[in-house]
Amino acid sequence: MFILHIPKGPPRPAVLNSLRPPIQRGLTSVASTNDSTNSPIPSRYSRLSNLWLASGGMTAAEDEDSHDKLIRAGYLRQSHAGIFHMLPLGQRVQEKLEKLIDKHMLQLGASKVSLSSISSQALWRKTNRLEGYGPELFRFNDRKKIAYLLAPTHEEEITSLVASTLTSYKSLPLRLYQIGRKYRDEIRPRHGMLRSREFIMKDLYTFDYSVKSALETYGQVREGYSRLFDELKLPYIVAEASSGDIGGDLSHEYHLPTPIGEDNVISCNSCDYIANEELAIARIETPENLPEIDTGEANPSLEVLQGARVWRGVTKDRKALVNVWYPRSYSEKDVNTHFIKSILPDLDSSLEDAFALWGSILGSAIASKTEESLKSYHFVDYRLGPQLINAIKRGGPQFLYSSKPGDIDTTTLTSEFITSTSDGTLLNTVRIRDGDGCPKCESGKLKVQKAIELGHTFHLGSRYSEPLNANVNVPLSALEEQWDPTKKGTESVPLQMGCHGIGVSRIIGAVADHLSDEKGLNWPRAIAPFEVVLIPGHSLTNDAVELANYLTSRGDQTDSQTSTTPIDLVIDDRSESLSWKLKDADLVGYPIRIVLGKRWISEGLCDVQCRRLGAISLVSKAGLLVHINGLLSQL
Structure with missing residues (x-):
């Protein structure tokens, strides 16, 4: 029989102990078994001293948003533009x-x-x-x-x-x-x-x-x-x-x-x-009397066309100019390009100056005598009426194709005027606003x-x-x-x-934005990094360990009076001051924090706080588990 003898090495440096990763049990870290309580069962809570927390400090920027809070609290770091590393939290x-x-x-x-x-x-x-x-x-x-x-x-x-x-x-x-x-x-x-x-x-x-x-x-x-x-x-x-x-x-x-x-x-x-x-x-509400858009001029310009504006785009194949006509009471940013794309999927709405691009396309086509392959689409809002179409047609090629019509043989170019969808619904070319009529019911207003x-x-x-x-x-x-x-x-x-x-x-980003406040993040119970943070005051770490063991082990009991679910708890046993740890807890956004302070020493009462619910209570150890689960059920 062979006996392999492994000599005992030097003691593990304390700094390495502080950096060792926590043992994982599902999603809940398990603390080391050598707690002061000498519990024979591994504890079902975590210690922040065992996690790598890349905190960005306590000072917030003046215009800090929720993404900045995620970075400052140590949830993630940006590696490149639009690319992020996820950190332990x-x-x-x-x-x-x-x-x-x-x-x-x-x-x-x-x-x-x-x-x-x-x-x-x-x-x-x-x-x-x-x-x-x-x-x-x-x-x-x-x-x-x-x-x-x-x-x-x-x-x-x-x-x-x-x-x-x-x-x-x-x-x-x-x-x-x-x-x-x-x-x-x-x-x-x-x-x-x-x-x-x-x-x-x-x-x-x-x-x-x-x-x-x-x-x-x-x-x-x-x-x-x-x-x-x-x-x-x-x-x-x-x-x-x-x-x-x-x-x-x-x-x-x-x-x-x-x-x-x-x-x-x-x-x-x-x-x-x-x-x-x-x-x-939106519900189409046709006015009784459509506006007369007719200046009587042989070649009216865009500036004198009463009541109308035009937004211009091109098709992706660059073979058609797209003109969207809408009421002058709206601005260009109100044009509903999503709706226009539903009728003309080939629309390219991303160009800042589509008309200038169209001018160069048209010029090249004329030079090569291929302009007959080009055309234009005109989407006309229902509020402008057919009179606008007549004014556009009479206005000449500057409204159909170019602002320099002199060299254009318009007989080789085609235009299509669109005033309704395939099912006959009149066109509303602008984006919906608050208060527009609902298309499904008579009395409803849209939001x-x-x-x-x-x-x-x-x-x-x-x-x-x-x-x-x-x-x-x-x-x-x-x-x-x-x-x-x-x-x-x-x-x-x-x-x-x-x-x-x-x-x-x-x-993750949306919830962080939706639930954050001036103090920090706030997480729903279902996805919080930890449901509860236990923050002991000076010299109360051993008390925190004993309380953590009590809370996490009691979660498995099923008697009628204390039936609860296990709590995902972490102890903030780091060496920073109590006030620093309280601010950090607000920033990280734990749903509930338990503070062991003077009232714990004198009366055995915990300070239980839930910032999201605005709840602050002093609770004894006996009633703590029921109280915490009552708060968590609302989060």
Whole structure:
């Protein structure tokens, strides 16, 4: 028998002890077992002395926003423009949010996968999204000159994966989700984690073999999303939405109202009408007498056209000038380019001076005698009436094409005047304002709210399954759309898909903004880095350890009087002063803080504070657990 003798080394330096990582137990760190209480069971709380906290100090900038607070409190650091490192506190918030999402995805019967962040450009070309997605794609070639991209979304990859592995319609419905990093080459990253170039996202992809079952799945996912946001206790609103680059014909967005939001959500004060600005419409209220816009001049100029202004854009192929005519009482920033794009998807609304660009395009076309391939679109607001069209036509080519009509043969150029949508609805070319009429009810008035999009659900149909040949053989007797039990044989049908996203890192930034105040951050219980911070006064660390053991161990007891859930608690056992630690606790945003001070020494009473609820109480040890859980249940 061999005995291996390992000599005992020198004592571990104290500085290394202070930097050792805490043992992990789920999401709750476990402190070392050599506490002063000599508890035989490992403690279920953490110590801040065991965490790396990259605090930015106590002094706030004069114009500090919630993102600055996240940095100053040690949640994250920016590495490059729009790219961030998550630090220990931020990582705990992210992991708790991911765990919450996992729970609700499990309730939907979804299986978790992890798809590669690298996707093939050739695969995206099959669905016509490679060029359509625009310059926001991070593209690169490997050493063999094969073209790849960093995926901002995974519809192509998941569809290709399922198409290659699905063997029977009996495996449907299939629900697969992942939580991972996505990439978007934002031209101007802003608002910290709300608009970044690298972000964490949950995307759920659903597969059914019929439209009916796919819509049932869509409804179940919507219910699951509502349960998730309810648990976060956020004042979210659900709006009908445009499917945009993702595709499909049914879509809803989940928004958190906030003044820094980049989206506008339109809602009615009388009925349940809610839609985002890309889809919302106002009630058309045609005036009894349309204005007479007629100056009587042979070539009226823009300045003398009464009551009207024009906004100009071009199409993406640069072959058409787009003129949007709207009432003079509005400004150019009021033009609803989202609505115009719904009619003319090829509109490029990003140019600051589209008319100047059009002038150079027209000049080149005239020089090469190819101007007959150019045209113009005129979108005319319903409030301006047909009289404006007559004035524009009589005004000559400066209104149709150019401010220098002398060299233009207008007989070779075509113009299209658009006054209504395909269903006959008159055009409202300006953005909706507070007080506009609701399109769904007679008495309702619309309200415009700034909001941040937290989640989005899409019914994709066969948008991706058809070009990627994701089909499945289904017995004719099982197809709900043409159900007939007497039918024999099978039919190959494209999979009916859904795509449902939640912005994980965006929720962190949005919640930080929504709940922060002048003192610091405030977190909902569900995703707080720790639910409770226990701050001992001078020489009371041992008392804090004993109290922490009592609170975290009692959470497992189930008798009728003290039945509670385990508390995620941390002790601030650092060497800083009590006042410093109190300010730091406010900045970090723990839902509840317990302070052991003079009243603990003299009367055994804890100072329990919940800043978000405005609750301050002196509580004895015996009633502490019930009191804390009562506060946490509201957060």
